[in-house]
Amino acid sequence: MALSMRPFHANHANYEDRQDDPLSKVLQPPPDESPDERARREQQQREATRVSLEIDEGIQEARKMYERRKKAVKILLLGQAESGKSTTLKNFQLAFTPAHFRNERLAWRTIIQLNLIRSLKTLLEIIQDEMESPTWTPPPPPPIPLSEKARGKLPAGAPVPTSSPANGGGKKAATRSIRFSTQPPNDAPLTDVHRRARLRLLPLLSIEGEMTRQLFPELAAGLNPLPDVSLGTSTPPSLPGVKEVCVRAGNGWKTVLASLQAQGEKGKGKGNQNGPIDELTTSLSGCKDDMIALWEDQAVRAVLRRRSVRLQDMPGFFLNDIARVASLQYEPSDDDIVRARLRTLGVEEHRFTMETGAAGSEWYIYDVGGSRSNRPHWIPYFDDVQAIIFLAPLAFNLMLEEDSRVNRLEDSISLWREICGNKLLEGATLILFFNKMDILQATLASGIRVQKYVPSYAEQPNDVLHVVKYFRDKFRGYHKRLSPKPRPFYCHETSVVDTRATAVILVGVKEGILRAHLQSVNVI
Incomplete structure (x- = not known):
């Protein structure tokens, strides 16, 4: 007995699948759809398609941006308030993006x-x-000029007041x-x-x-x-x-x-x-x-x-x-722009496209507000930075503005220890700036002794050379002892309001950061 076979049609199968698909049933137009309703439905479909394409493009752009940021160099600027973070940032702009820096001259x-x-x-x-x-007490008023008649009535030997040259004798009045x-x-x-x-x-x-x-x-x-x-x-x-003058981030x-x-x-x-x-x-x-x-x-x-x-x-x-x-x-x-003071509150991201050196490369520099209350919150967001520039002015005789009981230098050392020992930041290169060296020199020249504020300094010479060596050794010791894994120690003496000297330092810092970054992404 011969079996009769009905030919299989793919379109027929797809049609049956669509008939059984609940979503297709929902999307099918109603059988009694009017022309106006159909036009509105098709317009809604076109709009939905447009929005969907925009979302897809946004996802693609976000993916490209993510890949670009992965290749970019990311630097974190750290230090207490008034340590010079924003000034260091302006020095970066001046040294590596001079055209952009000078476009903002009028704003400053x-x-x-x-x-x-x-x-x-x-x-x-x-x-x-x-x-x-x-x-x-206010000084005594100037003497009043006397007439010849009044002079004659003075006792013998009494001093004779004279008129002031500015307004004496009723002559020319004093100018402004x-x-x-x-x-x-x-x-x-x-x-x-x-x-x-x-x-x-x-x-x-x-x-x-x-x-x-x-x-x-x-x-x-x-x-x-x-x-x-x-x-x-x-x-x-x-x-x-x-x-x-304070501004919020941005x-x-x-x-x-x-x-x-x-x-x-x-x-x-x-x-x-x-x-x-x-x-x-x-x-x-x-x-x-x-x-x-x-x-x-x-x-x-x-x-x-x-x-x-x-x-x-x-x-x-x-x-x-x-x-x-x-x-x-x-x-x-x-x-002038580098010396200008504008305090930043919060975390600020600055994106640079290098105009000099490795032209075209992207750098992100994050300026974190220096207030002590901000510190516990930002560390988890910067675990991918390649370098941390830590600014520590050697202000051994000054106190924090937000807490007058805390010595500025002690606070810097405390923050440095926290950064060195944090495992989330173990991959970052730490670069220490002993900033405001000009103020340290003036402080020591005025006769203020380090031993009075730092008893462990003892009787060492009270000059810049010995003071810097003492604190460099102290910071290096914490860096070596607390770092989760070995990493190099870099320390520079800076006065970031000196743009020329700072530019030389930053060129070396930039090359070192870039070299370490290229090694981390297996380029070299």
């Missing part, structure tokens, strides 16, 4: 002007505090130019002239406050305000607290600043007020002579010495450059 002009006013504000507060102290102390520094008192100069400069503080509120809107809104930063016990208790402040600059340019075209940035520049220029006279005055310098205040050692110091920074035509130099 406003920050430098704000730095100048902050230093001036500190100076004015010291002058006010000095004049309000119980020991201050400031004439401050000419007495020896130890004897020169603050006078009413200083008080009047201070009053003339106070409007600058209002302009600075308004500018800061526009640059950092969270201050004006009162929402999650940036913390005040006091100078702590790194300066004498007689020095009033001062707020720093470049939002540059966007706001660009908007304010655009407003100023628009105002110029209409002949109106040129905006807050031009107002700041114009006001500084108008107060330039008063600022220079006050800063160079011998009586003011005597007060600073008596209170052991060294404004020149504080970040963002531009009082020695008033004539240049307060001019209408001021344009920041590379050194």
